[in-house]
Amino acid sequence: MKLSAPQFWRVKENQYKLVITICKNCGRKTVFKRPICPHCGSDGVEYIESAGIGVVEEFTKVYYKRDSSEDRLPEVVGVVKLREGVRVVGEIVGIRSDEVREGMEVEAVLRKYVSDEPYGIIYYGLKFKPV
Amino acid sequence: MGVHIVGGSVIKIDRHFELGYRDLAYRVIRDCSECLDVDYVVISSTLPELSAHQVDLGTHIIQWIGRRVPVVRVESGESSGLAAVELAASLVESGRVEKALVLGVEKVTEYPTYTANYLYTLTLDYEYEVLRGVTPPAYASLAMKELIKSGVRRECFSNWAIKMHENAAVVPHAMLKFKISHDSLKDTQILADPLTLYDSFAFGDGAAAVVVSSTPNRSNSSVEIVYSNTEVGLPAYAREKISDLTASAKALKESLERFGLDLRKVVVELHDSYTPYPIAILRALRYLDSECDLSNFECLNLSGGLKARGHPIGATGVYQVYEVFKLLTSGLGGKTTSSEYGIVHSMSGPDNLSRVLVLKR
Amino acid sequence: MxxxxxxxxxxxxxxxxxxxxxxxxxxxxxxxxxxxxxxxxxxxxxxxxxxxxxxxxxxxxxxxxxxxxxxxxxxxxxxxxxxxxxxxxxxxxxxxxxxxxxxxxxxxxxxxxxxxxxxxxxxxxxxxxxxxxxxxxxxxxxxxxxxxxxxxxxxxxxxxxxxxxxxxxAAVVEASVTYVTDTPDFWRRDRSPYPEHAEIFTGEPAYFHHIVSAVKLLLEETGLKTGDFDYAIFHQPNGRFPLQVARSLGIPQEKVLPGLVTPYIGNTYNASALLGLAKVLEEARPGSRILVATFGSGAGSDAFSLVVRDSVFELxxxxxxxxxxxxxxxxxxxxxxxxxxxxxxxxxxx
CATH class of the missing domain: 3.40.47.10 (Thiolase/Chalcone synthase)
Structure with missing residues (x-):
């Protein structure tokens, strides 16, 4: 794998923070800072930063192996509903996979996403761990 | 006038270790006389840059088979094949060309399965899904959990898989021709709990070709492309539910209503990369209740679907069109139908984009 | 200030x-x-x-x-x-x-x-x-x-x-002093995945000498005595060294135990003594005086005197x-x- 430095650098705000796009036209909220509302297409948007606290709405324990994933398997991927009312999909860490429950309160934590071993760049970003 | 499918050819979906992209492409057209009598070629392929280090695959294929015909390659994730047919139909419809060959070709066995899985995962949004550890089976499993919560029984998904294996058993080009039962499903490996290997498509190499023409064949051996439409869905994480496959439902509903069709009565090929997706779509279209009785569908995925015929990613849509074309004309693996219409549905990712093509005898 | x-x-x-x-x-x-x-x-x-x-x-x-x-x-x-x-x-x-x-x-x-x-x-x-x-x-x-x-x-x-x-x-730094020398007790060479150490040499001439020296300098400069401190927190490479260094400084065990975390979580290296300080801040009453002495191989020690303030409870x-x-x-x-x-x-x- 060869990870790009500029690609990560360019999007790191959305990886380091949970920014929410609020549409001034349709009122819907969507995760990630984005120039246009994906629901109605309006560019009349504003942004807030989530406090990073939410609840696991649903989750799955994943065994699907792909390049460089083996040290993380099995991994738990879940849908987290943030306090700000927005859903986000992400990994749930800091807990044994069998202990994850729906309704569990979680907080966003910085973790490594991928690492270009052994000499390349490391991508960091947010995942979720139990509060 | 109109746009017609006048011929085509496929090869068995399999682990073709001895054949590369260009070999597969040549293999599928060499015995198809009408395939080379065209004035434009649209190549459909999703992964060649990643799996074979090849950019501009279309040109290299055409050079390899010793032709000078204009060529373009189409890539639209898992729906590439249907996108290519759509493009060829537009070229014919516009009068730009008389006859176009659509050639879908894909290699997924150049690397171990974990690498193929990674390449396939890239059909999702790399920066906002893949980096976060989200994979296609993770989404499919979450969709399955949602459906189960809404009252769908787990066996419903297994029923789909069993039916697809049954259907594929007589299809010459299908990858998985063995039957499965509820018993054999019990010990299958989990991909993303509760989704198992038997809920997932079969990964194989393949090549399929259809010829799109401005004139029908003289005999009853061609079908007309009467309609195509495409809907783009929301990213799965931005939906109320991941199992809300609204793009697929909308595209299918609109196509059916336009011709007054009942999905139970027509030839239809649904994109069933993972079993929850066709179930969710049929429920959204109100064809299925929680009992999931599939017996009312006369010609549903007679090919065996992505599940059992196989899913050579960028070639799949062309296989589907070929199969419906055959079912509406001379038959497929001994199966014939009296249906006037055929529907092909293809989507990329968990309904990120969905395409529908309507064919008429 | x-x-x-x-x-x-x-x-x-x-x-x-x-x-x-x-x-x-x-x-x-x-x-x-x-x-x-x-x-x-x-x-x-x-x-x-x-x-x-x-x-x-x-x-x-x-x-x-x-x-x-x-x-x-x-x-x-x-x-x-x-x-x-x-x-x-x-x-x-x-x-x-x-x-x-x-x-x-x-x-x-x-x-x-x-x-x-x-x-x-x-x-x-x-x-x-x-x-x-x-x-x-x-x-x-x-x-x-x-x-x-x-x-x-x-x-x-x-x-x-x-x-x-x-x-x-929550606590003010009343005084601090650092004592460093060139003492090769523990190191990790460039490109080496794990550190090497001189085993028994890491004790007396390294850990104990530097911490004791730093603490003595702190006491000299401030005029404080060990008895003036309510808590003493030392770098914690294991659960024993902090108690031994306290004994040699005449500090009773009960002033060390509240800030001793290594027995339960191990040696977190740069977080070691300072994690002990964090724990003590969460337990100390306003007015308490805390002695903190870090240690780093190579070698050196920083000694701090901190006095807890009223706002600690809120924080x-x-x-x-x-x-x-x-x-x-x-x-x-x-x-x-x-x-x-x-x-x-x-x-x-x-």
Whole structure:
């Protein structure tokens, strides 16, 4: 794998923070800072930063192996509903996979996403761990 | 006038270790006389840059088979094949060309399965899904959990898989021709709990070709492309539910209503990369209740679907069109139908984009 | 002008490896863990490193201090397990926490005491007016050669402090002093995955000499006596050394135990003594005087005298407490430890 430095650098705000796009036209909220509302297409948007606290709405324990994933398997991927009312999909860490429950309160934590071993760049970003 | 499918050819979906992209492409057209009598070629392929280090695959294929015909390659994730047919139909419809060959070709066995899985995962949004550890089976499993919560029984998904294996058993080009039962499903490996290997498509190499023409064949051996439409869905994480496959439902509903069709009565090929997706779509279209009785569908995925015929990613849509074309004309693996219409549905990712093509005898 | 600790935060991974399991696997007598004063150690997951743990501790420290990223003028990151040999970790943490661009930021390396030096640098910066507030982070995914004595204790954890004006602080830094020499007791060569140490040489001439010297200098400069301190916290490479150094300084055990965390989580290197300080801040009454002495091999020690202020009670409430984090744990096997910490030789991607 060869990870790009500029690609990560360019999007790191959305990886380091949970920014929410609020549409001034349709009122819907969507995760990630984005120039246009994906629901109605309006560019009349504003942004807030989530406090990073939410609840696991649903989750799955994943065994699907792909390049460089083996040290993380099995991994738990879940849908987290943030306090700000927005859903986000992400990994749930800091807990044994069998202990994850729906309704569990979680907080966003910085973790490594991928690492270009052994000499390349490391991508960091947010995942979720139990509060 | 109109746009017609006048011929085509496929090869068995399999682990073709001895054949590369260009070999597969040549293999599928060499015995198809009408395939080379065209004035434009649209190549459909999703992964060649990643799996074979090849950019501009279309040109290299055409050079390899010793032709000078204009060529373009189409890539639209898992729906590439249907996108290519759509493009060829537009070229014919516009009068730009008389006859176009659509050639879908894909290699997924150049690397171990974990690498193929990674390449396939890239059909999702790399920066906002893949980096976060989200994979296609993770989404499919979450969709399955949602459906189960809404009252769908787990066996419903297994029923789909069993039916697809049954259907594929007589299809010459299908990858998985063995039957499965509820018993054999019990010990299958989990991909993303509760989704198992038997809920997932079969990964194989393949090549399929259809010829799109401005004139029908003289005999009853061609079908007309009467309609195509495409809907783009929301990213799965931005939906109320991941199992809300609204793009697929909308595209299918609109196509059916336009011709007054009942999905139970027509030839239809649904994109069933993972079993929850066709179930969710049929429920959204109100064809299925929680009992999931599939017996009312006369010609549903007679090919065996992505599940059992196989899913050579960028070639799949062309296989589907070929199969419906055959079912509406001379038959497929001994199966014939009296249906006037055929529907092909293809989507990329968990309904990120969905395409529908309507064919008429 | 008084300078103090405005906020603190800690991070300890939930996973623990028992010292008995290490002993059994590597053929040590089962009495050794007790002799080392170690019950279990915290283990970071595969996707954690000193940056991710430091980020969490720093986030909580800023939350306790009640300051935003615009108010932090310097970020110092003390570690001996930098993810990048060259490329600052401090900037990653600062950016991820939304700390402003106009700031000082660097990674400090002095074995286990770099973060201690960071606190002293911060005191100087705030006192001089060059900075209003600084963020000091000590974080390590401590490395140990598998099977070495260090394998019993080398653990993962992080601590962070916001250093700022004393008026806003939970504890003011009354005095501090640093004592350093060239003493090769423990080192890790460039490109080497695990540190080497001179075993018994790490004790008397290194750990004990430097801490005792730093503390004596502090007492001389302040005129304080050991009896003036309510708590004493020393660097904690194991559970025994801090008690031994206290004894040699005439400090009773009960003043050391509240800040002794290594028996339960292992040696978190740069976070070691400072995690003990965080724990004591969460338990101390206003007016208490705290002695802190770090130690870093190579070697050196920073001795601090801190006096707890009234606002400490309010600040304790603003974040998770060390005692709760220590108690929130899950046992893992040596196999899982090896997987988590990447100790197995394997073909990446296979």
């Amino acid at each position: 008084e300078v103090g600790i405005r906020g603190w935060g800690t991070y300890i991974p939930r996973f623990r490896l028992s010292a008995q399991e290490v002993a059994a696997l590597w053929g040590y007598d089962s009495k050794l863990p007790k002799a080392l004063g170690i019950i279990e150690k915290s283990v970071a997951e595969e996707d954690e490193d000193s940056v991710t743990m430091g980020w969490y501790a720093a986030k909580v420290a800023m939350q306790r201090a009640g300051i935003s990223g615009d108010e932090v003028d310097a970020v110092f990151f003390g570690t001996e397990s930098k993810p990048y040999a060259v490329k600052p970790s401090a900037t990653i943490i600062a950016d991820a926490l939304g700390i402003k661009k106009r700031k000082l930021a660097s990674d400090l390396e002095f074995a286990c005491r770099a973060a201690g030096e960071g606190v002293r640098i911060s005191v100087g910066l705030v006192k001089s007016g060059l900075a209003q507030n600084t963020l000091v982070i000590g974080s390590d995914t401590a490395q140990a050669n598998p099977g070495d004595l260090l394998d019993f204790t080398a653990s993962s954890g992080a601590v962070a402090f916001v250093v700022g004006p004393g008026s806003a602080s 304790v409430k603003r974040g998770p407490r060390v005692v709760d984090i220590v108690n929130s744990k899950v046992q893992i096997s040596y196999g899982e430890y090896s997987k988590f910490r990447g100790l197995l030789l394997r073909n990446i991607g296979g």
